[in-house]
Amino acid sequence: MWSLENITKSVDSWLNLQFSPTIAFLIEAVIIMVLVIGLFAFLGLVLVFMERKVSSFMQIRLGPNRVGPMGIFQTAADTLKLIVKEGFTPNNVDKFLFNLAPFIVMVVAMVVLAPFAFSKGFQIWDVNVGIFFITAVSSLGVIGILTAGWSSNNKYSLLGAMRSGAQIVSYELSAGLTILVIVMLTGSLRISDIINAQADGWWIFKGHIPAIIAFVIYIIAATAETNRAPFDMAEAESELTAGFHTEYSGMKFALFFLAEYANVFIVCAIGATLFLGGWMPLHFGENNWFNSIMDYIPGIVWFFGKTFFLIFVIMWFRWTFPRLRIDQLLNLEWKYLLPISLFNLLLATVIAIAGWHF
Template identity: 55%
Template structure:
C-alpha cells in the first residue's frame, strides 16, 4: 500500500502535463537518477571528511586543515586529484571484467539508496518488498569485488577478493536474520509502513530486549559486511597491500573507495529506518515540517555512522578464523534464538488482542 506520493510520482505528475505519460515516466527516472547521483557524491565526500576528522580526534591529531576553511574542501581536492589521475592497469588483467567490476559496486549502492525513506515524500522507490529488495541488491556489490580481484590477475587482489566473498556471504546471514526479527514484529517488508508503525514508538522500544539484541547484531554484522575495521581482512594493508583493488587507480579506485562509505551510510540508514523511526522525531511526528524530518533522519543516521567509525579506531583487526568464528559460533546461533523469542512475544500480543 502506498501511503503518500513520493518524490518520483510527484515529478512524474508535473511532467505529465507537458508530455505523454510514457515519456514523462522515462524523464522522471532520469531526473531522479541525477538527484540521487548528486546525493551519492556529496554524501560520499562528506563521509570521507568525517572519517578523517573522527580518526584525528581518536588519535589526538588535527586532521585535514589546509584546503578550505578548517579543511572542509580537502575531500573535494582529493576527488579532483583522483579524476585527473591516469587509469593504470596490468597487461595480464582481463580487461573487460577489470573495467566492469567497479560499476557493480557503485550501482548496487546507488540502487539501495533509492529505497531509503529520508522523509514521507522523499523516497524514490517504495515497494512492498523493500527490505527483501535491499538485502538482494546489497548482495550484488560483492560480485564487483570478486570480479575486480580475479580479473586483476594479482595474487594479493585475488586473496582479498576471496576473503570478501567468504566474509560477505557469512555476515549477510546475521544482517538478514536481525532484520527478519523486526519484520516479525511489524508484519511488513515495506519501509514506509514500518515507519508508520513507529508513530507510537520506535521499534527498538516496542520490541523490548529481542529488538535491542537484533540491533546490536545488525550493527556488528553490518560493519563486517562493509569490510570495515575491525573486519577489514579484505584490505589488510600489512598483508595484501590494498587488497582486491590493488591494481586500480584514478576514478576506478575512487568508485570502490566511495562505495565503501556509501554502504556504511546505507547500513546506518537501514538501522535508523527499522529500529529508530527514520524521519520521525522522538518528541512527536514531524509530518508538518518536511525538512525537520530529513534533519532527524540524518542526525540519527550520522550517529550510527559515528558508531561504526568508533569501531574502526578502537578495536584491532581480527584474524580470518576469529572473523568466521564470531559469525558462525556466536552471532548466528544468538540470532536464531532471538527470532524464536520475538515470535513468542508477537504470538503473546496477538492472544492478548484476541
C-alpha cells in the same frame, strides 16, 4: 506545512500536465538519477572528510586542516586529484572484467537506494518487498569485489577478494536474521509500513529486549558487510597491501572508495529505518505535546541525523578496535552472532505472537 512530499507531488502533477505519461516518467527517472548521483557525490565528499576528522580526534591528532577552513575542502581536492590521475590497466589482467568490476560495485550501491524512504512520501520505489530487495541486492556487491580480485592477476587481490566473499556470505546470515526480527514485529516487508509502524515509538524502544539485541548484532554485521575495520580482512593493509583494489588507480579506485562509503551509508540507513524509525520523528505514545513538538523537525533531518549517528558509531568501531584474524572473524559469526540471533529471532517471534511489545 512545508514537506518534500508536496514538492514531489507537485512536480509529478506538473510533468503529467505538460507531457504524455511516458515522457513524464522518463523525465522523472532522469531527475531521480541526477539526485542519486548527487547524493553519492555528496556522501563521498562528506563521509571521507568525516572519517578523517573522527579518526584524527580519536587518535589525538588534528586531521586535515590545510585546505579551506578546518580542511573542509580536503576531500574535494583529493577527488580532483583522482579524476586527473591516469586510469592505469596493468598488463596480463582480464581487461574486460577489470574495468567492469568498479561499475558493478557502484551500480549495486545505487540500485539498493531504490526502496529507501528519505522523508514522508520521498521514496523512489515503495515496493512491497522493500527490505527483502535491499538485502538481496546489497549482497550482490561481493560479485564486484570478487571480479576485481579475480581479474587483477595478483595474489593479494585474489586473497582479499576471497576473504571478502567468505566474510560477506557469513555475515549476511546474522544481518538477515536481525532484519527478520523487525519484519516479524511489523508484519510487513514494505519500507513505508515499517516506518509507519514506528509512529508511536521506534522499534528499538517498542521491541525492547529482542530489538536491542538485534540492533547490536545488526551493527556488528553491517560493519563486517561493508568490509570496514575491525573486519577489513578484504583490504588488510598490513597483509595484502590493499586487497582487491591493489591494482586499481585513478577514477576506478575512486569508484571502489566511493562505493565503500556509499555502502556504509546504506547499511546505516537500513539500521536507522528498521530500529530508529527512518524519517519518523521521536514519538512516544500517540497525540501528545511531545510528539507535536518533534513533528516540527522535518523528516529528512531525522533520517539523515539518525543515519549519520550510526555512521559515527561505525567509524567509532573502526578507530577503536584492532583487526580480527580470519579465523576469529568466522568464529565470531558462526559461534556467537548466528546462535544468538537465532535465539533472538525465536524470542522476537514469541513476543510478536503474544503481543508483548509496546
